[in-house]
Amino acid sequence: MDLWFETALLPTGWAGRVTVRIAEGRISHVLAGTDPAAGAERHRVAIPGLGNVHSHGFQRGMAGLSERRGRPDDDFWSWREIMYRFLDRLTPEDIAAITALAYAEMLETGYTRVGEFHYLHNDIDGARYADPAETAGAIVHAAERTGIGLTLLPVFYAHSDFGGLPAKPGQRRFLSDIDGFATLVEASRAKLPADAVLGVAPHSLRAVTPEELRAVTALTTGPLHIHAAEQTREVEACLAWSGARPVEWLLDNLGIGRRWTLIHATHLTGAEADRLAASGAVAGLCPVTEANLGDGIFPAERYLAAGGAIATGTDSNIQIDAACELRAIEYSQRLSLRRRAILSPEGASVGETLFHAALAGGGQALGVETGIAPGAPADIVSLNMDHPGFAGASADTLLDRWIFAGRAGAIDCVWRAGTLQVVGGKHRGSEAIASHYRKTLERLLG
Numbered sequence: 001m002d003l004w005f006e007t008a009l010l011p012t013g014w015a016g017r018v019t020v021r022i023a024e025g026r027i028s029h030v031l032a033g034t035d036p037a038a039g040a041e042r043h044r045v046a047i048p049g050l051g052n053v054h055s056h057g058f059q060r061g062m063a064g065l066s067e068r069r070g071r072p073d074d075d076f077w078s079w080r081e082i083m084y085r086f087l088d089r090l091t092p093e094d095i096a097a098i099t100a101l102a103y104a105e106m107l108e109t110g111y112t113r114v115g116e117f118h119y120l121h122n123d124i125d126g127a128r129y130a131d132p133a134e135t136a137g138a139i140v141h142a143a144e145r146t147g148i149g150l151t152l153l154p155v156f157y158a159h160s161d162f163g164g165l166p167a168k169p170g171q172r173r174f175l176s177d178i179d180g181f182a183t184l185v186e187a188s189r190a191k192l193p194a195d196a197v198l199g200v201a202p203h204s205l206r207a208v209t210p211e212e213l214r215a216v217t218a219l220t221t222g223p224l225h226i227h228a229a230e231q232t233r234e235v236e237a238c239l240a241w242s243g244a245r246p247v248e249w250l251l252d253n254l255g256i257g258r259r260w261t262l263i264h265a266t267h268l269t270g271a272e273a274d275r276l277a278a279s280g281a282v283a284g285l286c287p288v289t290e291a292n293l294g295d296g297i298f299p300a301e302r303y304l305a306a307g308g309a310i311a312t313g314t315d316s317n318i319q320i321d322a323a324c325e326l327r328a329i330e331y332s333q334r335l336s337l338r339r340r341a342i343l344s345p346e347g348a349s350v351g352e353t354l355f356h357a358a359l360a361g362g363g364q365a366l367g368v369e370t371g372i373a374p375g376a377p378a379d380i381v382s383l384n385m386d387h388p389g390f391a392g393a394s395a396d397t398l399l400d401r402w403i404f405a406g407r408a409g410a411i412d413c414v415w416r417a418g419t420l421q422v423v424g425g426k427h428r429g430s431e432a433i434a435s436h437y438r439k440t441l442e443r444l445l446g
């Protein structure tokens with residue numbers, strides 16, 4: 001199959017009159033300066049699909065349910081209580097229905113692969129399902145229904161706080177021991193679609209002891225993800241437990257490198273930012289969720305200046321939008337530093353700089369190649385050039401317009417592994433998926 005674009009963003013930069021040849025879901029050839037071949041589909045502007053490195057699919061069903069002030073110090077921890085109550089009802093079918101909506105929305109906004117940080121493993125009463133990968137199967141079902149690429153990250157979770165403290169009743173659906181988790185990982189592997197990637201995710205230093213960390217990370221050669229330094233209370237508890245801050249502890253004790261993605265990594269000292277950047281690991285930033293939860297601001301200027309790798313994630317799925325995440329990274333810096341255009345080299349486009357960084361970091365974090373290039377999956381997004389946000393645009397402002405000024409409707413088509421999943425900004429299954437989601441939420445919240 002051939003797609004032809006008037007303009008396309010290639011690894012070498014913007015190119016005109018580009019033919020992209022696709023075979024078996026991958027890009028086989030990219031030719032610039034060509035006329036469209038007979039039968040080639042013609043489109044205006046192509047950019048590569050992005051990786052969403054951090055999602056908890058079921059949390060899409062809680063979006064907007066925890067926006068009332070409960071107590072004067074309302075923070076992440078009170079949100080977590082509401083999340084635990086929501087979990088008391090969810091069946092695997094519910095997880096599949098809610099996650100399918102989240103994944104359709106991801107595709108509609110330009111995310112073509114998701115890293116599902118999947119920790120909801122057990123039945124409502126905390127017992128193992130007969131099939132330990134029952135809920136992983138629900139995630140796979142949502143990925144197959146929507147066509148999004150899946151990097152599944154089964155989560156190991158065993159304790160309520162630093163020092164191996166016993167888990168709380170609200171955490172019963174997450175818990176495993178090491179042997180049970182190894183079985184769960186293998187049962188999950190058996191369910192994966194052809195181009196899925198399997199990693200593992202020790203939940204956090206709160207939930208996993210150092211001994212367990214080493215055992216869990218030995219279970220796969222795939223990507224390794226962990227939540228780190230999201231809240232200041234977590235940093236203080238880690239200092240009290242070990243004398244080191246969470247990212248400092250991970251760098252000192254785990255040989256953090258390119259296989260690792262540290263989710264959030266919000267609270268870093270300057271020295272931690274420099275060391276994390278030099279490690280080659282990815283910082284998985286989720287600035288929309290981090291803003292929603294009042295977590296804090298990642299020190300992006302210093303980290304990027306030190307050559308650090310970043311990617312974006314939609315995490316709680318409170319509002320799924322790839323452009324919004326990229327914009328929030330830059331805007332959080334502007335608000336805290338009271339300057340403009342902070343995260344690009346002088347004279348360069350901020351949107352383009354952040355897009356390229358998130359594209360590369362997303363691929364690294366999710367264990368896949370990215371970009372419109374031979375060998376990469378044919379994960380391609382076309383922009384809707386009839387959208388007023390692109391009026392009079394030249395290539396060098398396209399990504400800034402999309403990221404900073406795009407609004408809904410800026411994306412036209414999305415191909416995932418060469419299959420057209422989004423047309424005119426709508427996922428091909430969006431009506432059925434939304435209807436199923438509505439019925440599920442009405443029952444759960446009724």
Ligand SMILES: [Zn+2]
Pocket residue numbers: 054056117227263315316
């Ligand atoms: Zn998370």
